[in-house]
Amino acid sequence: MTNKGELTSIPHKILEEAFKAGVSSEKERAGTFFHIDQATIYSKVNEVFKGKIELMDIKDALEKYSWLSEYMWRAVPKDQDVFTRKVAENFSGGYFMRILPNTEITFPLQACLMITQKNLEQRVHNIIIAEEESKANIITSCLQHSTVENAAHLGISEIYIKKGASLNFTMVHQWREETTVKPRSATVIEDKGTFVSNYICLKPVRDVQMYPVAYCNGENSKVSFNSILYGHKNSLLDIGSKAILNGKGSKAEMISRAVTREGSKIIVRGLIEGNAPECKGHLECKGLIIDDESFIQSIPELVARKKGVEITHEAAVGKISEKEIEYLMTRRLSRDQAVSLIIRGFMDVRIMGLPESLNAELSRIIEIAAGT
């Protein structure tokens, strides 16, 4: 089941593409998981973290733990839409990650979901359980091999944050211009739990549509959704995030940076719903439009159902300031160099509130993605 050979046994060309999407050497990771096309081909926990985390294919995990079936389709409804129904009918696997109680995982866990076959509809179901008082970072890279054109990815992710646990979940998408991507994710957060969801999409893609939801059910639970979206070459990105604040004193924060150019469309949705006293939320969306062929729309929604709820939002979409471009040009940059520097600065990973080491790593991923 779990360990299926060494990482080096994965074909070089596949690894190379995975590295471009943020996958790192397994020595620098607490655990590494690879699901390619319809099969999990690699799943291994770093020796240093054995006994602190579990990482395996979801189908293996369902065999191993009878209780796990209770977590399947608990956060995401099976009949939410046509895509969830398809995955419920039939799926090829996915990852099961569990961070054991009272453990702190200093290295990030990594998962790579990859498509290498033309016309494939990849269907995966992932479950993450952050047990009580645990602390971890996960980086998942979802990508398509550069030689494959047409494909679809349907991914269900259900994440459970137990009491006092803290999880940073970063997802990097690197699809192709002909790919349709429909992830369906939901997270349930218990008392004093913290969930940070970061989403980075920099490569052109035909159509990504997702609206992950976090249920802050626990008292003083917290969720942050951060996204960096770069729409180019006729991409369509319809990206939302939803926070349902059911726990007393729960909090939500959403920050997004979106850049659209070359005929791309970006829709940034955000919904914060305050259903309990003393809950707070803030939504911030900033968008840059580079040319007249592109489109950007920000749709913030704030809902309050109890006295004492405090939810705010700020949104701004527009062009790059000429003053900034000209200023950089007086420092001997060409207009193109100035625009690129401003865009890169605008897509600043520091909005994600990650540890400095991960910031540096994500900056590196953005640099590589922007340069390829």
Next chain:
Amino acid sequence: MESACGVLSLSRLPSLACKDFHARKRDFLQTPKGLLFVTRRAIEVTMNVLEVDDLKVKVENRMILNGVSFELKSGESHILFGPNGSGKTTLINAIIGLPLYKVLSGKIVFMGTDITAKSVEERAKMGIAVGFQNPPEITGVKLADLLKLCLGKTPNEDFSEAEKSLIEAFKLTDFLNRDINVGFSGGERKRSEILQLLFLKPKLLLLDEPDSGVDVESLKLIANQIQHYLENSGSSALIITHQGEILNYVNAKYGCVLLDGKIHCFSNPKHIYENIKKEGYEGCIKCEEKTLERW
């Protein structure tokens, strides 16, 4: 400069020099070392860094500069005085070529090349640099990265020890990882501007109120560093100021007053400054012009 020049015969000088010789007659009458001084000036005038000739500039349908002419010689610095709204910033922004500042007529010549139609980038690459009065905030772009760009370095290259000391002297070490100008005080912005210019090593510095909003200590530091750079590089500067303090540190040869879209008087900047304090800008011009007429 004088000792390095030796003696040159006037007949070998280009026509521009001869024209200028007559225009600046007063310089030659004032010195007992007549011939030697003629030679030095003659050499200098062959090295105009900047010539602005009858420049008319419009900003958003408003005429701001209405025929400005002056020249700036290699190694010289000029101080530009003038009331708020008189067009000082417009002049500097037109010289660097910001598109909002439309040149209707006249020309700008830098180091012998007409740059009136050149882009901002071209002008900057030729060696003109501006320290802005109100530089923009750029979110996500770190000061360190901009300074490295000014030095011609990539973001992965480190600062040299000498560069680090200068950053420290400018009290900007703690700002290196901060976004440009975001949350910077007025004085911090000015220090950052001047440091960028020093790293760019320009032939011509255009400084728009480098002393406004700057504390006494920082002003001394900024002004001394500017003077040090000008002395060592032989570069020139055009400095806008409303205050006299900077004149105690920067050795500027001439001052002038911009009023009604035109430049008035070229004389001792300290004298002009004192005069403005006493008589106001308009009074100062009348008085200075009378004094100059006597020459």
